Amino acid sequence: xxxxxxxxxxxxxxxxxxxxxxxxxxxxxxxxxxxxxxxxxxxxxxxxxxxxxxxxxxxxxxxxxxxxxxxxxxxxxxxxxxxxxxxxxxxxxxxxxxxxxxxxxxxxxxxxxxxxxxxxxxxxxxxxxxxxxxxxxxxxxxxxxxxxxxxxxxxxxxxxxxxxxxxxxxxxxxxxxxxxxxxxxxxxxxxxxxxxxxxxxxxxxxxxxxxxxxxxxxxxxxxxxxxx
Amino acid sequence: xxxxxxxxxxxxxxxxxxxxxxxxxxxxxxxxxxxxxxxxxxxxxxxxxxxxxxxxxxxxxxxxxxxxxxxxxxxxxxxxxxxxxxxxxxxxxxxxxxxxxxxxxxxxxxxxxxxxxxxxxxxxxxxxxxxxxxxxxxxxxxxxxxxxxxxxxxxxxxxxxxxxxxxxxxxxxxxxxxxxxxxxxxxxxxxxxxxxxxxxxxxxxxxxxxxxxxxxxxxxxxxxxxxxxxxxxxxxxxxxxxxxxxxxxxxxxxxxxxxxxxxxxxxxxxxxxxxxxxxxxxxxxxxxxxxxxxxxxxxxxxxxxxxxxxxxxxxx
Numbered sequence: 013x014x015x016x017x018x019x020x021x022x023x024x025x026x027x028x029x030x031x032x033x034x035x036x037x038x039x040x041x042x043x044x045x046x047x048x049x050x051x052x053x054x055x056x057x058x059x060x061x062x063x064x065x066x067x068x069x070x071x072x073x074x075x076x077x078x079x080x081x082x083x084x085x086x087x088x089x090x091x092x093x094x095x096x097x098x099x100x101x102x103x104x105x106x107x108x109x110x111x112x113x114x115x116x117x118x119x120x121x122x123x124x125x126x127x128x129x130x131x132x133x134x135x136x137x138x139x140x141x142x143x144x145x146x147x148x149x150x151x152x153x154x155x156x157x158x159x160x161x162x163x164x165x166x167x168x169x170x171x172x173x174x175x176x177x178x179x180x181x182x183x184x185x186x187x188x189x190x191x192x193x194x195x196x197x198x199x200x201x202x203x204x205x206x207x208x209x210x211x212x213x214x215x216x217x218x219x220x221x222x223x224x225x226x227x228x229x230x231x232x233x234x235x236x237x238x239x240x
Numbered sequence: 241x242x243x244x245x246x247x248x249x250x251x252x253x254x255x256x257x258x259x260x261x262x263x264x265x266x267x268x269x270x271x272x273x274x275x276x277x278x279x280x281x282x283x284x285x286x287x288x289x290x291x292x293x294x295x296x297x298x299x300x301x302x303x304x305x306x307x308x309x310x311x312x313x314x315x316x317x318x319x320x321x322x323x324x325x326x327x328x329x330x331x332x333x334x335x336x337x338x339x340x341x342x343x344x345x346x347x348x349x350x351x352x353x354x355x356x357x358x359x360x361x362x363x364x365x366x367x368x369x370x371x372x373x374x375x376x377x378x379x380x381x382x383x384x385x386x387x388x389x390x391x392x393x394x395x396x397x398x399x400x401x402x403x404x405x406x407x408x409x410x411x412x413x414x415x416x417x418x419x420x421x422x423x424x425x426x427x428x429x430x431x432x433x434x435x436x437x438x439x440x441x442x443x444x445x446x447x448x449x450x451x452x453x454x455x456x457x458x459x460x461x462x463x464x465x466x467x468x469x470x471x472x473x474x475x476x477x478x479x480x481x482x483x484x485x486x487x488x489x490x491x492x493x494x495x496x497x498x499x500x501x502x503x504x505x506x507x508x509x510x511x512x513x514x515x516x517x518x519x520x521x522x523x524x525x526x527x528x529x530x531x532x533x534x535x536x537x538x539x540x541x542x543x544x545x546x547x548x549x550x551x552x553x554x555x556x
Binding site for chain 1: 324375376431437460502
């Protein structure tokens with residue numbers, strides 16, 4: 013669960029003396045939204061995003077009303093004029109959890125990953141975190157989600173896992189989330205099977221309430237992360 | 241009344257999925273009883289199964305996969321690929337009988353002996369990938385049928401409608417890049433049901449972009465949403481694609497009494513879907529429809545659902 017396992021290692025970078033148009037072209041050619049700015053020793057000095065570029069463009073140019081004079085002014089702009097110097101970075105030994113919480117707090121779309129001497133070793137974007145989360149949920153594999161309401165007390169999960177294991181069903185993932193009722197938890201089991209009829213009956217017979225799928229939700233965290 | 245074929249063979253019951261498995265041989269007897277007790281048997285052309293020629297199965301499935309399937313059945317294993325896929329010594333041969341029966345049925349339609357047909361086969365097929373068994377499925381019956389229609393009978397555009405409550409991942413993936421086969425599926429939303437594919441944004445790839453359409457349905461929904469989605473998604477798609485032949489992946493597991501899903505279709509809802517498919521087939525495919533059984537696990541409900549289904553094919 014370390015950043016080093018999930019980050020992109022072949023980082024597409026740009027020089028601080030490059031023009032704004034060059035930066036824009038590099039982003040669109042590679043379908044990315046963040047370009048770390050590095051010096052000749054590959055040490056990070058800044059980051060430029062597609063939003064920085066859009067903010068620097070006058071509206072008339074964005075609209076396509078070609079205006080030679082405006083264009084010339086923009087053409088003179090360099091990456092160093094619009095980049096964020098000393099951006100927030102993370103270390104390759106940060107965990108994915110660190111990165112998730114940092115991205116939520118800092119409201120950025122990507123972190124350059126640098127080692128202890130400031131050398132750029134990778135980049136981790138919201139996209140990479142999402143890929144890691146898809147993997148954690150197990151939803152790349154065929155399966156069925158079964159939501160179970162449990163009392164918040166020790167040993168509940170064991171009973172559920174035992175009941176499902178007895179049916180010879182493998183788990184893709186298990187998530188435990190807060191439920192809106194006090195002292196209860198919602199357990200979401202992603203079961204790698206098409207055949208959930210028997211196990212659902214069994215769980216009900218054991219006294220568990222199966223969650224109405226239309227009332228499922230993972231948590232009530234405020235929607236703080238804005239994708240960039 | 242139309243000339244309708246009914247592929248029914250006791251040998252389809254030889255495929256034993258093991259104890260407590262929902263995809264059980266009794267499903268076919270329930271279907272047969274429903275058709276018989278509904279007085280429809282005498283109007284139907286009964287078709288019995290024959291072994292498929294391996295070459296047709298190889299149009300869809302990898303040779304290595306087919307060999308692996310044969311070996312694992314004959315060696316006495318009880319499951320294949322996933323724990324879900326219960327097998328026995330007879331499974332391999334039964335899967336060949338399922339494909340063979342469907343291909344014979346196609347011949348009968350193309351030769352004008354019958355107009356349409358219901359193929360009550362086991363094992364089902366729509367989850368089977370080219371190289372992997374999944375969700376009780378081993379050979380993708382409908383996919384092989386589509387290729388056979390094209391290669392043996394020169395049909396250019398095949399339309400597939402899949403109303404099993406689970407998404408037919410295998411069929412979709414096989415034809416994803418193929419603009420000559422349109423795959424439409426309506427099913428329980430993949431975030432809540434097996435196999436986790438068939439999202440709205442999956443609409444084909446490369447040249448096949450726009451020739452796959454998925455209508456995911458949220459848990460608890462039923463007839464109204466199905467009607468709305470089929471009118472919005474299927475009908476315009478087929479109006480544009482103009483299929484020359486329609487294959488139907490028929491699953492009865494979206495029924496409100498079927499515990500395999502959280503979808504609440506009524507028996508009348510199923511009839512409406514099939515009637516709509518028949519209208520589309522009349523309009524574009526000269527009524528050429530072959531319906532192939534996929535899922536449907538509520539034994540007490542299967543007789544009535546099968547009777548209604550066949551009644552619509554017969555146009556009684």
